[in-house]
Amino acid sequence: MQRTLVSHALNAASPMDGILLQGWVRTRRDAKAFSFLEINDGSCLKGLQVIVDASLPGYDQIARATTGSSVEIVGRLVPSQGQGQKWELVATSFAVVGDADSTYPLQKKGHTLEFLREIAHIRPRSNLFGAVFRVRSRLAYAIHQFFQERSFVYVHAPIITASDCEGAGELFRVTTLDPKNPPTSPDGSVDFSQDFFAKKTYLTVSGQLEAEVFACALSNVYTFGPTFRAENSHTSRHASEFWMIEPEIAFCALDGNMDLAEEFVKYLIRDARKHCAADLEFFGKFVDKDLLPRLDFVLERPFQRCTYTEAIDILSRSGRNWEHPVSWGANLQSEHERYLAEEHFKCPVTLYNYPRTLKPFYMRVNEDGKTVRAMDLLVPGIGEIIGGSQREERLDVLLENMRQHQLSEKEYAWYIDLRRYGSVPHSGFGLGFERMLMFVTGVANIRDVIPFARTPGTAGF
């Protein structure tokens, strides 16, 4: 007999006989002559109510069907006599598959997110985390769909890299050397030429440079994979291991890049609204009351666009007392970004044309010589969700930038070659997948949108 998932049973158009239900007990309520079971199998937020009559063989085992136990039920799907649900299953056979004793940590009542993080192996069985990870799965699918529909080629960037590219934060070293007794050079330093890859290697912080290589061959590409930062960040929006989507488009300037980013973000929101409707309604009810109106508002409105210079002007004239002073050439701080997205524009806003001195070597220098074609997409509540730029395609300017950043031409020879042979204007950006999930679900902590979060000091599961 084939298993029927709860989601399929609940969407039934008519009664069904002899269906097999397998899942986990959420609650049991005993009446005199029968018991109610609520069974969840993760296929959707809601459970299926099951009636187990006391006359059934095996009913003597009903006491084992505690919260958290797994059960297997065959029965008839019929319209419910009760108020809370359309369908219910009248059992014709009932069996406990796996017991869960009274130490089962999930109660019928709500738990704090902090407690649930400590039981990361159990929390997917809760309503909230079931919903979060269904949305995560759906959006991963939608990401591929978005790019494949537009003829982008999916590129797998390496996880292990030799370039500590663009100085985007601290890197995790990858080595097989014995930490207690590493080989050394005559000068006493560790001799990495004897390491596994015969040089220093790291976990990647970004697939961008590799994506550029493929964009300069296949035109429109994207990466979607894990990236790693060894930053000692203790915030609700930083993780040591996170997933990033990085499209790279040949023959594309900054305007096209900003257009794509906006289209992409809206596409993902629209997809979740459509395909994860019940889960999003749950978030709107229990996580963030303003979630659904905010998402719909974001879908309806064009994102605002504003140059860095205009932003500095807005911030200077805001009349605020900034903790960090506002001046042209200084980095925008959290308080500034929050003000722009949440109070001034009250909507996602793309800032672009940043001072050259604030940005990495590969960004396209503008005609003014002072700014580069960088863009950051800021969203209310989270801040930066996308960072990107048009890339510097002129060989001489790129080399000059690298000299200013004191980068080795030798290490980046392959990257420089892209400008030497058939160079084209090209652009791309990185979207933090978990930050996007936070925005779509309203979940405020990045640790709660990753199945098993890695943050400084924590890798317990």
Next chain:
RNA sequence: UGCCCGGUAGCUCAGUGGCAGAGCAGGUGACUGUUAAUCACUUGGUCGUAGGUUCGAUCCCUACCCGGGCAGCCA
């Protein structure tokens, strides 16, 4: 890494320089087409760890550990 808040029952929390508390969960019983069921009774504690002050510390002080928040770094 800096600053701030917290750590008391399985969970969420109250509390006091002098006998350790509640709600929920768990257990027992009753009741019931129930649905975070309800009602009655009930089990449950190294008060984060180590020092110190004190006649006496869960409470005050110090250090450390753990969790969280904010900032920086970024996605």
